[in-house]
Amino acid sequence: MSVEPNNNLKVDYFEKISDLATHLGLTALGVTSAEPFVETRTEIERRKELGLHGGMQFTFRNPKRSTTPKMIMGEANSLIVGALRTPAPRLEKANTDAVRIAAYARKDYYSVLRNALSVIAEMLKKDGWKAQVVADENSLVDRAAAIRAGIGWHGKNGNVLIPGHGSWFVLGSIVTNIELPHSEKVQQDCGVCKRCIDACPTGAIIEPGVVDARKCIAWLVQAPGIIPHEYRESIGQRIYGCDDCQEICPEGREGRDVEFDQDVEADYPVEQILEAEDEELLERFSSWYIAERNPRYLRRNALVAIGNSNETENIAFKSLLNRYLLNPDPLLRSHAAWASIRLGHKELVDLAKNDSDPLVSEEVVLAELEGSI
Ligand code: B12
Structure with missing residues (x-):
């Protein structure tokens, strides 16, 4: 007692x-x-x-x-x-062939x-x-x-x-159940600064302190299903989380470079995610929240990262996209189609156009309508 x-x-x-x-x-x-x-x-x-x-x-x-x-x-x-x-x-x-974590x-x-x-x-x-x-x-x-x-x-x-x-x-x-003296609340606040609100790539901070998760990249890359088209470009190379609203924040900015943590996972090559087996991915990223514990979502994000890489001449990326356009999973094929369109790989776009699943072929129809191909 x-x-x-x-x-x-x-x-x-x-x-x-x-x-x-x-x-x-x-x-x-x-x-x-x-x-x-x-x-x-x-x-x-x-x-x-x-x-x-x-x-x-x-x-x-x-x-x-x-x-x-x-x-x-x-x-x-x-x-x-x-x-x-x-x-x-x-x-x-950021390195163009490394994903951002x-x-x-x-x-x-x-x-x-x-x-x-x-x-x-x-x-x-x-x-x-x-x-x-x-x-x-x-x-x-x-x-x-x-x-x-x-x-x-x-x-x-x-x-x-x-x-x-x-x-x-x-x-x-x-x-x-112990009773201890309560700590005093911090009196500071953000004042007039609203850099984070302006810097959010998708406008997800809809009022001070209120995030619309439907627009927040941190959630978009975790959520199951298709990534809505309007956010894919803003996602850039990110495959897990987004720090933009923190990076822009002036509080405690000094000293950030000093404490930089050189960590291999920060520069994880995008190819490795698309080449790794399921077990390897789940083990490597075991502490992450991955919807349904299904590594397809990490691959989906990696395909978006390739689409955003501007690496039009990268042979390794092209062959990975080709491989993923033949993947049995239509979700992955559709994101591979989007990336192929972005990088301008005509033969791959043709492959996607002839896909029997509308989720994939409609990527091409949409791009044609938008005039991006
Ligand atoms: C769901 C969730 C998310 C969602 C939704 C985020 C959100 N803004 O709610 C998503 C996936 C988008 C997300 C993203 C991130 N998350 Co998160 N997330 C959570 C989780 C699981 C629950 C948060 C929650 O309940 N939100 C609901 C809202 C209502 O509550 P809240 O923001 O937590 O609480 C505040 C408001 O309620 C506010 N409040 C109360 N009343 C009122 C009234 C009004 C009018 C207003 C304006 C506010 C207000 O006061 C509360 C305290 O600040 C927590 C873990 C946990 N168990 O708490 C981690 C947690 C909040 N996340 C965390 C982190 C690190 C992140 C990311 C930075 C990760 C990243 N780099 O990608 C981003 C930041 C995005 C952002 N700008 O918010 C940390 C927070 C670290 C910190 N310093 O604040 C937590 C606490 C995890 C942890 N245990 O460390 N996250």
């Missing part, structure tokens, strides 16, 4: 946790109550009604559940929220974060408290928890911004 600590002991205990968090590599740690996130629930419901969630499940599936921490642990009193830095990419010109997905940062929070949770448990780690799950709105725990403010780009650091973080919590 744990004994209720008095206030001074609570402060000392929080400092102990906080030191441990710093030692474990977390940039920020804060505490808030386990009371429901009432406004966030209303906001999730509003976005669902407007269709802004684009059919996503996650925290939208059951808004009451994702905003009520006591549904995770009945006796919960506090949320101890932590933030782990996901080093931002250097601002340099958002900073948070270049390594399995969620596992690093969960491991760090688990060490703290184990300490709590050893001291007689209940503790459960929740990070990027459907059961808790991580941003709302981080804001109430004084980690950062709700930026116009929708992200939680940590003063002096910006938004390059993944967030997670320990739900626990």
Whole structure:
């Protein structure tokens, strides 16, 4: 049985946790109550009604559940929220034959974060408290928890911004029955700056802090099905995530190059995605959310990246497109057709035009109507 600590002991205990968090590599740690996130629930419901969630499940599936921490642990009193830095990419010109992967997905940062929070949770448990780690799950709105725990403010780009650091973080919590002093909320805000709103390639930030997932590239490349035509060009070389609304943000911009994390996954060659076997792709990107765990969606994105490469003379790309125009999956053939049209490969366009599936042949009809071929 744990004994209720008095206030001074609570402060000392929080400092102990906080030191441990710093030692474990977390940039920020804060505490808030386990009371429901009432406004966030209303906001999730509003976005669902407007269709802004684009059919996503996650925290939208059951808004009451994702905003009520006591549904995770009945006796919960506090949320101890932590933030782990996901080093931002250097601002340099992307390699044309490499795909772009958002900073948070270049390594399995969620596992690093969960491991760090688990060490703290184990300490709590050893001291007689209940503790459960929740990070990027459907059961808790991580941003709302981080804001109430004084980690950062709700930026116009929708992200939680940590003063002096910006938004390059993944967030997670320990739900626990210990009572600790609540951290003060951050008072800073974005002021008049709206660079992220102007920089979003698809205009997905429809009001300050509100993202229409149907237009957000991060969701478009994760969502199952066909990628709507109007967004394909804006997707560029991205196959997972989009950082544009963070890259333009001035908060914590200094020091970004210094902390650049040289990581092979950042320069993953597009050919490898189109040549790899299913198991290899699922293993390589095991920490990613891939719709239906079906690697066809990574290949679909890679075909769009080829279509956006401007590599009209690239023989390897051309032969991959040819191969994919013969793939049994019409979804992949249709995106290969689009890429072939973009790169101006006439023989391949003819192949697509004669495809028995309208999903594929209509790519050519559409391009003809638009006058792009
Ligand atoms: C669904 C989801 C997405 C969706 C939708 C994003 C969105 N804007 O809602 C998609 C796939 C597009 C996405 C993209 C990204 N995501 Co995401 N995503 C989630 C997920 C699973 C749920 C988010 C959610 O519930 N959204 C619903 C809205 C309503 O809630 P919210 O933005 O989280 O909460 C705020 C609002 O509700 C606001 N609020 C409350 N009341 C009101 C009222 C009004 C009027 C307004 C304006 C706001 C407001 O306050 C809350 C706190 O800020 C969380 C993980 C989790 N379990 O929480 C990760 C999470 C939010 N994503 C994260 C990341 C890293 C990203 C990307 C940066 C990844 C990338 N590089 O591609 C992008 C950023 C896109 C963007 N600009 O938002 C991080 C956030 C990191 C941070 N510093 O903020 C999270 C927390 C994952 C994690 N555990 O680290 N994501």
